[in-house]
Amino acid sequence: MVHGGPYPASTNFGATSVGTLSIRRFLRPVCYQNIPDNILPTDLQG
Numbered sequence: 616m617v618h619g620g621p622y623p624a625s626t627n628f629g630a631t632s633v634g635t636l637s638i639r640r641f642l643r644p645v646c647y648q649n650i651p652d653n654i655l656p657t658d659l660q661g
């Protein structure tokens with residue numbers, strides 16, 4: 616079964632949003648470089 620999703624959504628039968636390997640398609644890189652400590656998520660404050 617092929618489901619759409621955020622970029623890169625695909626109709627390729629090998630790229631699916633079902634199953635454990637599909638989590639990679641829905642990840643978004645987040646960078647906290649040079650972010651003040653007071654606005655970081657609590658778990659990342661140091």
